[in-house]
Amino acid sequence: MxxxxxxxxxxxxxxxxxxxxxxxxxxxxxxxxxxxxxxxxxxxxxxxxxxxxxxxxxxxxxxxxxxxxxxxxxxxxxxxxxxxxxxxxxxxxxxxxxxxxxxxxxxxxxxxxxxxxxxxxxxxxxxxxxxxxxxxxxxxxxxxxxxxxxxxxxxxxxxxxxxxxxxxxxxxxxxxxxLMRGRCHDGRVPSSDDFRFTTTEVAPGLVGRDRPENVVLTDARVGADRVSARLRIDGGHPSLFDHAQDHVPGMVLMEAGRQLAVLAASTAHGTPADAVEVTGLNAAFGAYAELDTPITVSTDGAAVGSDLLVCFEQEGRVLVEAGFTCLPRNPNTDQGAK
Structure with a gap:
């Protein structure tokens, strides 16, 4: 060894x-x-x-x-x-x-x-x-x-x-x-260092952010009963990709889910993004989120005050299903009202 x-x-x-x-x-x-x-x-x-x-x-x-x-x-x-x-x-x-x-x-x-x-x-x-x-x-x-x-x-x-x-x-x-990861990619394993994106069409304020570089969603689409976006992968992000990865880390997916939950509240229901607090999550991971194929993040856009089910899909396969608890921010605490 x-x-x-x-x-x-x-x-x-x-x-x-x-x-x-x-x-x-x-x-x-x-x-x-x-x-x-x-x-x-x-x-x-x-x-x-x-x-x-x-x-x-x-x-x-x-x-x-x-x-x-x-x-x-x-x-x-x-x-x-x-x-x-x-x-x-x-x-x-x-x-x-x-x-x-x-x-x-x-x-x-x-x-x-x-x-x-x-x-x-x-x-x-x-x-x-x-x-x-x-x-x-x-x-x-x-x-x-x-x-x-x-x-x-x-x-x-x-x-x-x-x-x-x-x-x-x-x-x-x-x-x-x-060996397992090499077989999935015919011996060639991608690296997050090869994915560097600097722009997004999603305004930071819509997902509760000030800095554009912290937005992980792009190509957002808001419908009457569904909100979806594509995952924006920036392998150069100093926190989300602190070091080179051969897949999308779970923490990146959770940030994408949180941002989609806030986006659904602010666009589908008119609740300002800075008035929404995500106070809980639960997620089950069924497969690796690959870097080199688009990942769609979607939710049915339930109202603030309930749990949102967020689905992560890639090439027709569900990678992750995650629930996010969204509550209106309570000025008397540093988490949402309960």
Whole structure:
């Protein structure tokens, strides 16, 4: 085995959750490679402590400002997708640090869900400390290596319970992953570095954004009972494509779903984009979203105050079905009214 493929040393368990949390450090981020990131600005996880064989706690820091996660016309103090990214980094780090997965293990997302909880508007957010309490189950081990796990995470921001996240992930040896992906493309695997788009026909304000570069939809079409758009892939985006990918990451798809939900509210129902808050999501991933074929994102355009089912299709095949909870923004909290 190469050095990168060697099993990482599993950290010693603490056994007591309170003690584990007290040992969490926030003064520096973990190594970029431990959360599969290239840019330091995209690393939010600062520490992780194992409680026992099925539990761990993790720490993260929300940035005071961020060109992507902080770009919202409604002035959202906490971006739900930022908390989801913190949980993704906690899961990725834990697989190596606590469960001994080799460094080159590939991660295959099966499903995830996020539910935000309202916080008082006077709670100071950004920069803020995040604590994640994670319980794992449904583990699948083969020949001593982890192949699948479910994670149930409670997320606390500035000491307040801010969100709950559940995710299911499968793990694949690097050689098997490369073989599988190569077969799908006749030996030639595309790279996101080859896809650089700088313009979109969708105005940023219609999807709750200020910066055009953060819009991931194009060719939007609004009908009486359906809103659809094409996914805009910009492999040069510093956050959505922090490093080269051979497929469209799940976080990019979730951003597209969120933007389509806001677009449906603002165009089909006349609700201003900055008055809509996406406070929850759940998604099941059935196939890889390929880079080199158009992806259509669509919803029936249900009204604000209900869950929108967003469908992602490519070449007639459903890749992902995701639900997004859209609520009118409540000025008394930093999440929508309930």
């Amino acid at each position: 190469t050095e990168l493929a060697e099993r990482t040393e599993v950290r010693t368990a603490v056994a007591d959750p309170a003690t584990a949390i007290s040992r969490l450090a926030f003064d520096r981020t973990v190594a970029r490679g431990e959360v599969h990131r290239e840019a330091l600005s995209e690393v939010f996880l600062t520490d992780s402590v194992r409680v026992d064989e099925s539990r761990f706690v993790a720490a993260a820091r929300l940035p005071a400002s961020h060109a992507y996660y902080g770009d919202h016309t409604g002035g959202t103090p906490i971006d739900p997708l930022l908390l989801l990214e913190c949980c993704r980094q906690a899961e990725t780090h834990a697989v190596h640090a606590h469960f001994g997965a080799p460094r080159d293990t590939k991660f295959v997302l099966q499903s995830w869900s996020l539910t935000m909880h309202p916080l008082p508007a006077n709670v100071h957010i950004g920069p803020a400390e995040v604590v994640i309490s994670a319980h794992t189950d449904e583990a699948v081990w083969r020949a001593g290596e982890l192949r699948a796990m479910r994670y149930r995470m409670q997320v606390y921001v500035a000491g307040r319970h801010a969100a709950d996240v559940v995710m299911r992930v499968q793990y694949c040896p690097d050689e098997l992953y490369r």
